[in-house]
Amino acid sequence: MRIRFRENGPLVVEMPVELVDHQGNPIPIPAGKEMVALCRCGASKNKPFCDGAHKSCGFLGTNPPPVPAPTPAG
Ligand code: FES
Secondary structure, X not given: OOEEEOOOOOEEEEOOXXXXXXXXXXXXXXXXXXXXXXXXXXXXXXXXXXXXXXXXXXXXXXXXXXXXXXXXXX
């Protein structure tokens, strides 16, 4: 599986993937999709999916990914 961060936008998840809510209930994915865009700005009215609201809410997804902790020697 591959998850791609779009600049200042959603997380794009390539199929196949299964989405479930916090209780493990399936979240239906529209049929025929080859990927799904998950909101990371918090402004979508169709969560967990991106609805394009990131373009008008001022979201900046510019945080660099965290640096992995060094592995202990030995
Ligand atoms: S990332 Fe697109 S609406 Fe939130």
